Amino acid sequence: MPRHQSVLAARTTLLVLLAAVVILGSWQPTRVMAAMLPASCAPNSGSATISGNVTLAGGGPANLVEVTAYTTYGVYAGVDYTDASGNYQITGLIAGSYLLRFSPRSGDHAEEWYNDQPSALTATPVTVADGGSVTGIDVELALGARFSGQVTAEGGGPPQSIEVVVYDSDGRQVARATTDASGNYTTRPGLPSGSYRIEFRSGSGYLGSFYNGKPSLAEAEPLVATAPTVVSGVNAVLARGGEIRGTVTDATTGLPLSGIYVSASGENGFDAGLTDSSGNYVLRGLGSGSYQVWARTLLDSVNLVEQERTVTVSAPSATTGVDFAMSPGGTITGRVTGPGGTPLDGIAVFISNQDGSYQKYAYTNASGVYQATGMPSGEYTVFFRPADYIPERYNDRPADEQGDPITVTAPETVANIDAQLARGGGIRGKVTDATTGQPLEGVGVSILD
Template sequence: MLFNIFKRFNVVSAAGTALAGALIALVLLLAPQAALATATVTNNNVTTSHWKQGNQEGYSVTATVTVPLAQAGWAVMNLSGAQISTPVALTPDTAGTTYTVTVPVSARPAVGEAYSVDVTYFDNPDTPTPPETLNLTVGTVLDSFATLTSPNWGVGATTNPTFTWQAPAAPPAGGVAGYQLSISGLDETPWASAQLGATTLSAQYTQSGTFPAALTVGVTYPWSVYTLDAAGNSAENRDGLVMIGANISGTVTDFSGAPVPDATVYVYTVGTNSQLITSTTTRADGSYLVGGLNTTNYWIKYSKNGKTVYYNNRLDASDTFGNTYGVLKTGVNAVLGGWGAISGNVVTSTGAGLVGYTVQLLTSGGQATSYPAVTTTTAGAFTFPLLAPGTYKVRVIGANGYATLDYPYSLTVTDGSITQLPGNAVLYKVNFTGTVTNTQGAPVPGVWVYLYTSGGALTDFPGAVTGADGTYSVAGIAVGSYKVLFDAGSSYAKQYYNHKATLATADTLTVGSTVVTGVNAVLGTGIPTVTTFTVPATSSSLTVSGITLTASEPTYGVAGYMITESASAPSASDAGWKTTAPTSYTFTGVGEKTLYAWAKGATGLISDSVARSVTIDASAVTPGDSDGNGVITISEVKLALDMYLGVQPSAYFVDTDKNGSVSLQEVQKVINSFLAQ
């Protein structure tokens, strides 16, 4: 600088020569001092900033370099180091003596992590201050976050609210040096308070510089608090949010319950010419605030990535949000994506909507689900929201003389769609009711009740089914006479009204304008049980007498009895069934025999068998009587001779001593029997 001044003088006069000499002396005096001046950094450290917001966090490093007044504004500085791939320039303050830069880094800085600042001076073109390199390290990283208290994600009472916080649970080594409040959204850069004392835990927003005099109603302002240590390191809690005049707060999640960040929340006026009033986006935890609304109804829509849901978790804008100016309603939540809904109407047979009726959601198999029941509203409308995709059924609980209805169609739910009932759920007035139990008096659920005309033709009534308590109701049928069938499938025998086994024998039920009660049924299996079967241990006759056989079937009684020598069950149509229990049985041969007793129920079902053994003595057979008819024929005499000669195998009716061969004496007995006839 002095060199440039010196060049301007014309050294021709004594005075000029003297002045030039003085200037040269001054230059020589000042030049060594400029060469010795250096930049400085406090403790040779970069400072660190550690921030957190929700479950996210990040870091930055800051280099601050001070130069002597003589080099003010004449330095160029660049920061490089461990987590900086390209050198970053430091920026001077207005005085030109302090240069700073803050650089976000991708990982938590390690203590001792190395950085450097390269300094170049341009203070004198002839004898500039030499360049220098400042070696810096990371001294510490703070985790001492203040706890934000008010208005943390809340509503400020005034447009110049006071913000409060609590000291960190784990203060920095050496203690807290101070705090600083920061508010974003007021200008391009955040508003920041002056550094506050170590024991100051509150600060009020006040106008400064170009910032506005007050916060604006209905605008969301993020705010944070820095905790500072003596070296200038900081831990910033960014979880603060404030809105003056907030009306709605809530959280947007997905179907699994996970928060949905960055979803857009729209608020519209209601009507055919609906207009967007305001919008906001959800934070990292899915929360949001909307404010500045008047006292009126609004539509609220939540949207992200092509998925949309409306207020009250509706897939259409059928529900409106009623707002009151100056009042905050919390818990206005939404579930975005992953579910569908079922809607329909419950009406009478004339089409009138039924209000206040309970509708239950069932599985496709008709079983209860964990979804809460809903209640019909205007025109009998109901909706099941938040349903996982799948197949369901619905049940409308009867009341006021109407019967409960199991809606007959399955309903398939898909993501993002409303499944409408293909037709209204129509409730009918009850015609008759009853209870179905078994023979032990226990209720029998799941029994279908069908109707036939008095002439025996099946009606178009779809059927009613008994509930867990065995009760049922029949509704919506015309006045007239009917026969009633109770069908429990394979678990019990079918039964017709008034304890009858067949449609032909069923009693007729007359249905009028008033409810008929007590149309009950007591179901049994219909399968008889053989209760007694006794047979003599031995018999000297082929016809065994003294047999006792009893059986029971409590529902309809026993319709038939049978005794066989086969263990295979007879069919209901076999000719051998007797209406009374037989007391004798005729065998065709002697020896150890087994008899099987059977019973048939009125519906044709067959009992299990009971077996008994009997020995038929050889004396019960006339020698040679192969057919057991008591008459010896010439053919039977010839058969005995063939057995003696070995042409035919021996048999009990000739081999009377049971030794396995026929003797001449045994043949003679057959001949004698033939001759004695």
């Protein structure tokens, strides 16, 4: 099967089962019968090894090739990277059969599965005994197919440093390149013969696209490559995107604010940047459509309320005058202690308002003190979420109840929103295979009250 497909299927099944347990946690405990994943001991909990040597077609060792072992049912078991001599050794395996994938990180050679196979579906398993060592699992990587071409901009001239990404038939990113100063590129690493789709990502103020001028991966025109040839002439002409321009100032003083993070997000693009010393910003490479533009500080020490605006872009024109005047916000601060008044360091404190438009985590320092800034006026709740103590809401309210509301009037500070947490109990145990007694890794354990 394609790489990782069985792993993803197994994880997805497990997540569905865990989600069912979480949902049931809000009701009376109920026994649920469902198809379980195949039980197996953790494949990386043993002492067996698999080793070998990787060379390149035409001679010479293959350095820094990623060699990954999977169980025959798709669970990751171990990884190693070849050294300068092409040698690798995967350790810590339990008895069983494994599929090995050899992935060059660069160069012109193609990924393969043992023994000279294009996918896990046809790979030859390598069987190792408990505590055993299997040597001589060698491979020679063949030259792979590549793509080359030139990226230009509408109106002429190459845009700078455009990223080119190659996807296989399963939608995995398998090769990439960055255009040079002339807009030329050649993708790497090499690829097995097959069908591929190519994306030219946005950059330098230009809109991204897929070959041949298609808007999405699903609509991209596939290209067939046969190793070891280079498919040339895979060119693209990128259209210039729209822009959003504006200035960010201090609402109180009218002075420009530098270093403010401004972002624009919409269905047809995203860009972000920081204001300069004059408070100006420019967001580029945006497709036509509606965008949410945010101005916010990246530092908690800068106490400003974030601002939001909805802006319409019509590419390739610039939408100007999208200005923000930022005001000081309110502050909530307090101290979190444990039994006996001992300050607790690193406690997560979650603060939110009633409609969820403001949500923020703050963390206590070594003195148990936390501080949340940039808060607009309104009512807030505070939830103390420790790892080793019992969670609670302000003011000494259980985690499953509403905490006392805290009224904040910007730019004032509300202090002494404190908590004294009690240490919680714990439940520990070990999950093993009923037949072999070996430990089982990755089993979800839920506790219902």
